[in-house]
Amino acid sequence: MDDIERVGNFGVWDYVVFGGMLAISLAIGLYYGFTGGKQKTNKEFLLADRNMNPIPVAMSLVASFISAVTVLGTPAEVYINGTMFWLFALVYPVMFIVVSRLFLPVFFRLKVTSANEYLERRFNKVVRVAGTMTLFLNMVMYLGVVIYAPALALNAVTNISLWGSVLATGLVCTAYTTVGGMKAVLWTDVFQTCVMMAGFLAIIIEGSSRLGGLGNVWKIAESGERIDFWNFNIDPTIRHTFWSILIGGSFTWITTYGANQAQIQRCMTTKTLTRANIALFLAAVGMMVVVSCACLCGVVMFAFYEDKKCDPFSSKKIARRDQLIPYFMLELFGSFPGLPGLFTSAIFAAALSTVSSGLSALSAVTAEDLVKPCFPRMSQERFTLVTKGIGLGFGFLCIFAAYITSLLKQGILQLVISLFGIAGGPLLGLFSLGMFFPCSNSKGALVGLISGLAFAFWVGLGAIFIYPPVSNSLHLNISGCNLTTTSQVTLMISNMTEMPAIIQERPAIAGLYSLSYTWYTFVYCFVTVIVGLIVSLITGRGKRANRDTNLTQHCADGLCCFLPEACKKPVRCCDDKLVHYEEDGRDSIVGGDREDRYIDNGDVAMAEYGGKRE
Structure with missing residues (x-):
C-alpha cells in the first residue's frame, strides 16, 4: 500500500474528536429509528413523511454530492492545475434555474417515490427497469470512490489500516441509514456539513496566517501561475476551459439534481414544490460557498509549499495527489491536539453524508421499481423491512466497489466526474426525451439509452485504461526539499536538467479518448437524445393528442415564462390538443397513491386508470 511521510501524530484527543463524530452520527440514526413512527412505513423511511423543513433538506443536498471527493480532490486539483475549477461555482445558479423550472415540477405533479416511476408512466416498464439499472451502475461505483477516499486520508495520518477504515465508513453509514431512515440521513447531513466546513475554515485561517494573510497567499499563487479564470479556448480536449466548465459542468450538475434519485428523493421530502x-436555491448558494472554500484551501496549500520551495508530491514525500490535503493538514496542525482529528472527521463526515444518501436512493429505487411490482400485496411493514435489507446489501456492495476503486490510479475528482458522465449523461438524456420531446416513444427511449451508454463506456473506459489523456501539469518547485533517498535525488536531478519527455505515438482514435472529462455528461446526453429521436421518428410518432401533459415540461414555458404567449407558442414541441388532467393535491388523477399504467406501443399512448381514491 502507498505510504505517506508522516509529519505529525494522531493523538488521544484526535481519536476523541473523530470518535465523537461517528458516535453522534450513530446516535441520530438510533434516535429516529426508535421515535415517531419508528420507520415502519416506506413513506416515513424513504421520504420522511414529506414534511421536512427546506433548511435541513438544503444542507443535505449540499452534503450529499459535495463529499469527501470535494474535501480531498478539489484542493489537490487547484494545487496541481490552477483555479479554473473554481468556475464551477458559476454552474450552480444555472443548475437551480433548470432543475426548479423543468424537472421538479414534473416529479411533484406525479408525487413519485422513485424518479424512475416517471419513466414507466411516460414510456413503459422496460424503460423504467433500464433506468433503474443505469442508476445502479452510477451510484454503486460512485459510492465506492466516496468510501475509499476518506479511508485513504485516515490511513495517511494514523496507523489504522486502510481497509479497516473502509469497513468502518461503510458499516457505520449503513447502520444509521437502515435504522433511522431518511430523517436520520437528513439530520446527520446537517451535522456533517458543519464539521466539513469547520475543517475547511481551520486550514484557510491557519495556513494564510502563516504566510502573512490571504493577500500574500494570492500573490504567491499568481506568481506560480495558479490564478487563471479566463481560458476561452474552444478545444474540447483541454482539461478545463471557461466553456467546458460552464456548459459541460452545467449538464453534470443538472444530471445530479434533476435526474438522480438521491437528490430528487431529498426534494420530495418537502410538502410542496x-x-x-x-431548498434547492439554498443548496445552490451553499455549494458555491463550499466549492469556494475548497478551492481557496488549494490556493493556500500551493502558496505554503511554494514558499517552502518543496512540493511534497514531486519530492515523493507522498504517493498520490489525493494525499496532499491530509499531508498539509498535518504540517499545520500536527502539534495541536484535536485539530488533526477535526479535519479527519470532516473528511469522514463528508463521506458518510454521501454514502447514506446513496444507500437510501438505491433502497428506494430497488424497492419501488423491482420488489413492489413483483409482490404488490406485501404488507407495508414487511415491505419496509425488505427495503431496509436492500439498503444493507447495497452497503456491502459499495464496500466491494471501494476495492475496485483502489486499483485505479486517477485522481478521485476526475474519476468521480467521469463516472457521473458515463452513467449520468445517458440517464439525463432519457429523462429529457420523456419530458421535452412528446414525439419520442418507448422504442426510441430504450435504443437511445443503450446507444448513449455504449458510447459512454467506449470513450470513458478508453480514457481510463487504454489511452489516458496527456496531462500538462503546471510547474511545482522542489529546490528547497531535503531529499535523502536515492530515488528522490534522481528525481530532483532529472527535474533540474529538464530532460525531454518521450512522446509515445498515439493512433488517431486516441483523439476521441482525449475529450475533457468535463464534456462527458453533455456529449453522452446529446447522443442519447439524438438517437432516441431518430428511432422514435422511424418507428412512428405517438399520437400526441393522447399524451398527458403532466408527463411533459416545455422549455418555452419553464425557462421563458417572461415572454408573451405569441413568442412561446411557435417553439413548443407539441400542439394545443394535448389532454391535461388537473391536479388537486393528494387526490390527483395522475399521482397520489393510485396505480397509473402507461402503455406505449410506438403509435398510441393510453392511460388506464384504476384503483380507488383515498
Whole structure:
C-alpha cells in the first residue's frame, strides 16, 4: 500500500474528536429509528413523511454530492492545475434555474417515490427497469470512490489500516441509514456539513496566517501561475476551459439534481414544490460557498509549499495527489491536539453524508421499481423491512466497489466526474426525451439509452485504461526539499536538467479518448437524445393528442415564462390538443397513491386508470 511521510501524530484527543463524530452520527440514526413512527412505513423511511423543513433538506443536498471527493480532490486539483475549477461555482445558479423550472415540477405533479416511476408512466416498464439499472451502475461505483477516499486520508495520518477504515465508513453509514431512515440521513447531513466546513475554515485561517494573510497567499499563487479564470479556448480536449466548465459542468450538475434519485428523493421530502425550490436555491448558494472554500484551501496549500520551495508530491514525500490535503493538514496542525482529528472527521463526515444518501436512493429505487411490482400485496411493514435489507446489501456492495476503486490510479475528482458522465449523461438524456420531446416513444427511449451508454463506456473506459489523456501539469518547485533517498535525488536531478519527455505515438482514435472529462455528461446526453429521436421518428410518432401533459415540461414555458404567449407558442414541441388532467393535491388523477399504467406501443399512448381514491 502507498505510504505517506508522516509529519505529525494522531493523538488521544484526535481519536476523541473523530470518535465523537461517528458516535453522534450513530446516535441520530438510533434516535429516529426508535421515535415517531419508528420507520415502519416506506413513506416515513424513504421520504420522511414529506414534511421536512427546506433548511435541513438544503444542507443535505449540499452534503450529499459535495463529499469527501470535494474535501480531498478539489484542493489537490487547484494545487496541481490552477483555479479554473473554481468556475464551477458559476454552474450552480444555472443548475437551480433548470432543475426548479423543468424537472421538479414534473416529479411533484406525479408525487413519485422513485424518479424512475416517471419513466414507466411516460414510456413503459422496460424503460423504467433500464433506468433503474443505469442508476445502479452510477451510484454503486460512485459510492465506492466516496468510501475509499476518506479511508485513504485516515490511513495517511494514523496507523489504522486502510481497509479497516473502509469497513468502518461503510458499516457505520449503513447502520444509521437502515435504522433511522431518511430523517436520520437528513439530520446527520446537517451535522456533517458543519464539521466539513469547520475543517475547511481551520486550514484557510491557519495556513494564510502563516504566510502573512490571504493577500500574500494570492500573490504567491499568481506568481506560480495558479490564478487563471479566463481560458476561452474552444478545444474540447483541454482539461478545463471557461466553456467546458460552464456548459459541460452545467449538464453534470443538472444530471445530479434533476435526474438522480438521491437528490430528487431529498426534494420530495418537502410538502410542496415551493418548499423544494427554496431548498434547492439554498443548496445552490451553499455549494458555491463550499466549492469556494475548497478551492481557496488549494490556493493556500500551493502558496505554503511554494514558499517552502518543496512540493511534497514531486519530492515523493507522498504517493498520490489525493494525499496532499491530509499531508498539509498535518504540517499545520500536527502539534495541536484535536485539530488533526477535526479535519479527519470532516473528511469522514463528508463521506458518510454521501454514502447514506446513496444507500437510501438505491433502497428506494430497488424497492419501488423491482420488489413492489413483483409482490404488490406485501404488507407495508414487511415491505419496509425488505427495503431496509436492500439498503444493507447495497452497503456491502459499495464496500466491494471501494476495492475496485483502489486499483485505479486517477485522481478521485476526475474519476468521480467521469463516472457521473458515463452513467449520468445517458440517464439525463432519457429523462429529457420523456419530458421535452412528446414525439419520442418507448422504442426510441430504450435504443437511445443503450446507444448513449455504449458510447459512454467506449470513450470513458478508453480514457481510463487504454489511452489516458496527456496531462500538462503546471510547474511545482522542489529546490528547497531535503531529499535523502536515492530515488528522490534522481528525481530532483532529472527535474533540474529538464530532460525531454518521450512522446509515445498515439493512433488517431486516441483523439476521441482525449475529450475533457468535463464534456462527458453533455456529449453522452446529446447522443442519447439524438438517437432516441431518430428511432422514435422511424418507428412512428405517438399520437400526441393522447399524451398527458403532466408527463411533459416545455422549455418555452419553464425557462421563458417572461415572454408573451405569441413568442412561446411557435417553439413548443407539441400542439394545443394535448389532454391535461388537473391536479388537486393528494387526490390527483395522475399521482397520489393510485396505480397509473402507461402503455406505449410506438403509435398510441393510453392511460388506464384504476384503483380507488383515498
